[in-house]
Amino acid sequence: MQDLLSAGPGFNLVDDLDKARAAFDLKIETVIQGYEETISYEDTDIPGPTGPMKTTILRPKHQKHTTAEDTPGILHIHGGGHCTGSRFFGVNTVLPCITALGAVCVTAEYRLTPEHPQPAQLDDTYAALAWMSDHAQELGFNPRKLIVYGGSAGGNLAAGVSLLARDRAGPSIFGQVLIYPWLDDSNQTFSMKQCADIPPWTRKKNMVACDYALGKNREHVSAYTVPSHATDLEGLPPAFIDAGTADPLRDEGVDFAAALLRAGVSVELHLWPGCWHGFDTMVPNAPISRRAMAARVEWLRDLLGRS
Template sequence: MTPSRAPEPHPDVKVFLERYNSLDAPSFDEVSAREARQLFDDLGLGGEPTIDLESVTDRRIDGPDGDLPVRIYEPGTAGEDRPLVLYFHGGGWVIGGVDTHDGTCRKLAAESGYPVVSVDYRLAPEHPFPAGLEDCYAALEWAADAASELAADPDRIVLAGDSAGGNLAAATALLARDRGGPAVAYQLLIYPVTGTANETESYRENDEGYFLTADEMAWFREHYFGREIDEGNVYAMPRLANDLAALPPATIMTAGFDPLRDDGAAYADRLEAAGVPVTYRNYDDMIHGFFGMISEPVDLDRAHAAYDEAVDDLRRALE
């Protein structure tokens, strides 16, 4: 894939960037993990919930280290044996949670008609790799067992996520293949971290000024990896795996003004070369995080269009 960026960001994105860059607040890499989480929560990019569903339920399931919180979004669609979306939130493995991505999961459930389960996996640095990944895999095992309870088909589970969540979705799919675990029908990877993003052109040309910075990316990685050796682990960076054959089909979305743009494109290339069906979409005038900007204070038409295209891809593959 040869992704590019537009001559300049979309006008609505430029307005957001001007406001964001004018904030009298430190960047994530200048504060502690706890302070960064509060900063991210305070941004409120997802806005207040604007999409009503039949039910939104918080519950706890068995995780590898005790109870694992999940949030279940039921759209109230008729019939049984629907596909099920397991969603892993972004935030560099350090920040974010089910609350920060509530709007994203509501919209995915409403637009697709599929139940969505958002996973509140453990965060670094308190719980470095592979804790969060093991939580995501445990959630996949639970989803396969609980599918009938959710009126869903255990053979049509979608692993989805944005940024670090996209990394966890890709890694969970790889782990499921290698462990002979539950079947995964599809991957929806939104500007995912998949490998050595800091060696790409997009990492250099978008290193600052476009919301996510290269310094913040380095800060996230330093917190995620408790040991240097883990940085080369294929379940931390799936693009480093020698063999990507027999993985589920995927939609991969990237943004032109995102340091991770070329990383996602490179993973699409690797999957395609391994014989995995891939739909690659690059939103050349968007920035990292745009997929969540679907309600006030930041509501992007291009983000809504991305959901439409993602849902179309899921329906073509699963129905």
């Protein structure tokens, strides 16, 4: 993770995109350090809208459930501003959920911007969601206990596919875990200005990433790609949303949580004092990162206990 800390504050998404991608292109051996004895993984390809998508399936080595009926599934969606990152970026934050809940986790690649603007990322993620749901039996989990989990741009996609699955009557999503999610394209929230220059994710980088994903001269943006534009949030799955208080994206999560509550959706919201964007991914052993990850586990445990 040291490469992320050193490259994060300094890279420029316009001039140093290759450098940024290299820093965020993690190896699974690095990501699961400390979990080698408890989690197994296997790589595969799954069908996507434009061809095969590289995918990794993670499972607890010591199964907590006797049947697939009791086993939850987690679709992990990586962050990176839609323009960087791989399927392993952010997976370290979901490992406690896998071990504590006995969950099967799928994490898949998606096409990156600016080469492939939205809705390429949304379409790829929805394809991964559909594949996971369709293959629940062979993967060994209950498709009625399918969770979408994503940080930053992954939170954007988790919220987007939750809306899309609802409107298409697609795969059933049991809950959505949105970690410091990118939900708005205005770049005008109070936190976006208040925390504009706090690395590793600044307002300037967010503006470039928005342009890469949505175009510079955007007028009509789909709520599936920018969930803050959604006018109907009824019927969405329960949500866990969190962010750091020093995160430029903080208020997007707060505003979305309030909108979900007004629509009658169950929400748990956490704001972690002094934390910056991606704090738990980059410094996972910090006490507050452990608190954040434990809170997500407990929310999921409680949600699954009600099923």
